[in-house]
Amino acid sequence: MVLYTPLSETDIFPADQNAYDSTVITAYKQTTVKARKLENGNYQIVQLLSTDPFDYLHPDYQPGIQFNA
Template sequence: MILYTPLSELDIFPISETDYTKLRSISYKGKNIYVENISDGNYKIIQLISTDPSDFLNENYSPGTLISYQDSNDI
């Protein structure tokens, strides 16, 4: 089935509540991002929230990028 819609995939097929508890909105290096908790201190970037188009060209904020941190001030 092909669905032609301007809606996001998550709007049509929402994630389960157990998967939703893994997501978290954080500020990373001054940018707001949604991340998924992979393990203790390791996160996978899900989505960048920004109004600056140049932020989306920065590979550090690409969806799927793994980030880790040692200090809570870094995130």
């Protein structure tokens, strides 16, 4: 079987399913992000979910930024 997709192999076949269990989709500074809940109670941005191209240039929405919900 051949699977043609722009996604990486790890997105289709995740090695660690528990890593995806702790992700939530939430609002952060008026923009929607996918974030991972950390052990200390904060969230870490995994992915920006926005249709505004200028949001992707904003440094506050970079993956890896931690915030309180």
